[in-house]
Amino acid sequence: MARKRASRRRFLAAVLGASTVGLSGCGSDGDATTTPGDAGTATPRDTPTDTPTASATPTDTAEPTDTAEPTDTAEQTATATPDASSFASWPTFMRNDERWGHHPDATGPQEEVSADWTKQFDQDAVNATPVLADGTLYIGAGGAGDDDGSFHALNPVTGETKWSKDVAAPVTSAAAIDRGFAYFGTTDGVFYALNTDDGSVFWEWDLGSTEDFTAPAVVDRGVYVGSSGSPIYKFDALDGGLEWNQSTYGSITAPPVYADGTVYATSADQELYAVSDSGDLQWTVDLGGSANGVAHRDRRLFVTSENNRLTQVNVRGSTGWQISRRDAFAATPAVTAQRVFAGTRGGTLFAFDVGDGRELWRVTEPSGGVTAAPVVADGTVYVGARDGSVYAVTAETGDLKWSFATSNNIEAAAPVVAGGRVYIGSQDGTLYALGE
Template sequence: MLLRRLILIAAGVIFLLILTGCTACKSVSGQCPQVKWRVHIGTPRDTRVDAPVAVAKGMVFVGASERRADGSKWGKEVHYLQGLRSADGGFVWHCEVAGYTISRPVVQNDVVYFASGRGRLYASKAFDGQVKWAVPIWDNTSAPVLDGSEVYLASNQQIQSPGPGSVIALNSATGIDKWQARPRFPIAHTPAVSDHLVFVADGDGLLALERETGREHWRFALKYPTTTPAVLSRDLVYVADSISLYSLEQSTGRERWRFTPERDSASIEALLIRNNTAFIVLNYRPPEGRRSGTLIALDLAQVRELWRIQVPHAIDDEPTWDDGLIYLSAEDYLYAVNVTQGKLVWRYRGRGYLLAPVVADDVLYLGDWNGDLTALILPR
């Protein structure tokens, strides 16, 4: 088993070396994504895109932060959401908000919902950015989750009073609280919502709350803090700590199985589930030297590893699935991997630290910490 793994890793490294070069993209087939447009968000200085974008209604919604000169030594930090035309990246509107680090936006019924890291949850009109409502929240807030007439989010602190964490349910039309749950441990991840339950990964394990009331339905404790949000598939819920992936029954929290991959000293840091396959991100972060990332494909029916691929950069965000490919943002690089064989198809070098890509209508949208938003036409 160890020999086989070393051979696979060596083959992957050789393959990556073949792709190494000075151009923005290297491809096995010769087909690379083409830049449709690229825009810089905000002013030319000290701007960064904060989170993956949302694409809907012919628009791209992007949260950003920038530092503006105000006569002080460090300047004033400003945070905002922008609406751009998806066709050409043209500016449509700008909504400045309180707090820092805009969350990933979510769009429903011509309204875009987003949270600031310290300040508020906002609902703005998608076409002009006009704020419909805003409610106060505390630090370290997750991205909102919309389901029907309700919006859910989690915070590391409770609303209006210091505490370990909150899970909040609100009316999506008005922003009025439906309930607020207060788990015993800090919450670092976006909730997952089923017909009857809300699942939240916190510092102790996985918590299932009744959707109507917010009351605790069950709790599953993990040995180590969770490193991924809860992910739902059929009647099961999946969550990982740094060591293992767990499969639990949604209704009872009973453990079906756990999978602990061969990982050396790497830790599980992200999870995606599609078509009865789990895609598990492992990252190796040594105190000194180069970091690296590994993507593992796991057959959920047989709990069997299908393949793994290693890249010479840490994979710091959740993978993105589209049309038979998995896209990985790994530091300054974007990797496209075939989902059936785990083979690298192409590699694209960005202009800065890349966030998770979003794909819509054969176009991939990619923000970075240099403040650029790039639209790439995908090869088909």
């Protein structure tokens, strides 16, 4: 196992500058039935400690594959636009650790769009969701057909590469940006913390297996992440130590939620899990089908599952309402104060009332499944579909505003909306910046 640690100066600077990115919600009550880390299905090659020893190759010498200028595949058609530092921040999957997928201050395109710029990587697919923080766009690359992966920091205005980092396996989930570090995992069971200024490795953890990681939630010094091997992991954000793992009985494919001291995660074992930030299991809810995603807002959880259901559960584990449609709800839903937006494998995007689950509208334009999470900004719902197109519909009515065709499916990548653009990846291996 290779693990790297930052210099003492970097470590102390990070501690002194610590701040929390995620928006906290409210916690839950319940009886703990499992002790921390007692049933993990994958264990690291070495036992972690709170202060891991430095590797033979110090982090200071780690060299990312820098590309100071845009690659040949980046089209620089953007001109006079706001400075990127003023763009709305999406530092983690679906904007915050509660996975709202809603940003009330973001601005996006309302009329027909074209590609302001595109970026292609060495990998054949871009399945990861981009994130945006401090004027920089971060994106991982790689898919099922790729032997390796990469991670990139880009200028969101021009598409210019600030730095790139090659990794041994695809990066298929979003990163989380916190206190100058980018946290993300790869499909070969390696989890990274990179310095956002140059892409050098701050620390890394190798599970010694081929587990794939979800996007993480980073809160204080905790990094909470699910994996296809079934555990929920908590790492120390500053030294990379594994604090605990809570096993489920199925693959975790959707990013966990963190709200007020509790981690909520969905599993292919059909359960929604509530785990305290100390690793104690609080409660589980049987959803009747493989659970595909969860979002939290105002003490309510909204959960999608493979048995065609969207379920609202409160933070104590009691079901409020449940609706069923003809096809499976396939990804994390987006939630505003009034509405829940969720797509199905059959190619329909729905809007439901938060309070009672009543259907408000549906959009059937996609000719392929809506298996990626939608987001909401500027009165508009933006989502990609397996027909290769990105759609923008009015959040109030579901009326189609525009669509844009990429060259392959959009299977798992949610968009980011900021600075009048939509940023989204496609399985054609391209990251698109779409603007009016």
